[in-house]
Amino acid sequence: MIPLRDSNRSRHFPVMNWILIIANVLVFFFEIGLPNNQLNNFINNYALVPSRLQSQPVTYAITIFTSMFMHAGWFHILSNMWVLFIFGDNIEDRMGPIPYLIFYLLGGTAAALLQTYVGPGSNVPVLGASGAIAGVLGAYMILFPSARVVSLVFIVFFITIIEIPAIIFIGFWFITQLFSGLAAMARSASSKACFSPGCSFFVARAKRGVTISFIRIGSPCPCPPGLPRCPPGCQR
Numbered sequence: 001m002i003p004l005r006d007s008n009r010s011r012h013f014p015v016m017n018w019i020l021i022i023a024n025v026l027v028f029f030f031e032i033g034l035p036n037n038q039l040n041n042f043i044n045n046y047a048l049v050p051s052r053l054q055s056q057p058v059t060y061a062i063t064i065f066t067s068m069f070m071h072a073g074w075f076h077i078l079s080n081m082w083v084l085f086i087f088g089d090n091i092e093d094r095m096g097p098i099p100y101l102i103f104y105l106l107g108g109t110a111a112a113l114l115q116t117y118v119g120p121g122s123n124v125p126v127l128g129a130s131g132a133i134a135g136v137l138g139a140y141m142i143l144f145p146s147a148r149v150v151s152l153v154f155i156v157f158f159i160t161i162i163e164i165p166a167i168i169f170i171g172f173w174f175i176t177q178l179f180s181g182l183a184a185m186a187r188s189a190s191s192k193a194c195f196s197p198g199c200s201f202f203v204a205r206a207k208r209g210v211t212i213s214f215i216r217i218g219s220p221c222p223c224p225p226g227l228p229r230c231p232p233g234c235q236r
Contacts, residue, residue: 010093017089046063049126067125068131108135111132151164
């Protein structure tokens, strides 16, 4: 199910929402332009690592914010930005540009802190805007409970366009993110193929608004789909 548009029309041009989208896209293009070793260093330096934040909160507090603008692959960035494009403008329209920005950053901060609380000893970098976007969707459910979303739906071999209540689509989004996050954690926990430098494995999802992303460094291993490039030691 892919949302095409919602039934709400903004009264003002969503300046801040577009600034957030453009900022995320620019950071992503910066990422994919880096050589593999520099990409790994960039992620290790600017993604959120719960164990580091737990042990040195002042030093690594900035990664709470930098990690919100980093993404793990084309599907990750496109799906997040499209949902933000569909729903974020209405929240900005209701709140105003600056309060909306503050709300967006607070949502991402809450997700990062909760992830750190859940796994304080984790050395796995966390990245993505899913936590902040989950906050935006939660606000949408509260502010526009009767809104509807025109969605592209795939039914076996058929494709159709239907209009559904926004609350159903957002509930579907949260459920898919939850199960995707659980699957990613299970896959990460069961994987023993990557332990030495050479392969970067990114899986990014949200669990109840918490951005859960995994990076596994090691070789040999298959190159996961959706990565900007296949790192050294991995194969498509």
